[in-house]
Amino acid sequence: MLWTFKYFQYKVEVIPDNPDPKNLKKDIVYVVGEKRYVKWAYIKCPCGCNDSIMLSLNKNIFPSWSIKQDKRGRVTISPSINKLDGCKSHFLIKKGRLIWAQTAESSPYL
Numbered sequence: 001m002l003w004t005f006k007y008f009q010y011k012v013e014v015i016p017d018n019p020d021p022k023n024l025k026k027d028i029v030y031v032v033g034e035k036r037y038v039k040w041a042y043i044k045c046p047c048g049c050n051d052s053i054m055l056s057l058n059k060n061i062f063p064s065w066s067i068k069q070d071k072r073g074r075v076t077i078s079p080s081i082n083k084l085d086g087c088k089s090h091f092l093i094k095k096g097r098l099i100w101a102q103t104a105e106s107s108p109y110l
């Protein structure tokens with residue numbers, strides 16, 4: 001089944017504790033928690049600035065994100081990820097692919 005990984009960029013790794021933000025791999029979405037209860041997701045900013053991005057998966061906190069995987073393990077994070085500091089990257093991870101946000105007019109996810 002390894003070949004399927006070639007068709008998408010991001011993989012999900014569920015880990016029990018927060019990762020070291022300095023040691024994130026750029027193609028892994030780190031989900032902190034356990035399968036039934038997830039708290040945070042960490043990803044390394046894909047622009048190359050080396051910042052880590054922490055996303056709350058707790059629906060009681062605003063803003064929060066949801067992570068889904070399809071049957072082939074492809075990860076989708078919604079809504080889009082908008083980094084407000086530093087590089088101000090704005091992107092979307094959909095079915096394992098990284099999609100950079102365009103203008104408000106061309107992106108249906110803003």
Ligand SMILES: [Zn+2]
Nearest residue numbers: 045047049087
């Ligand atoms: Zn960045």
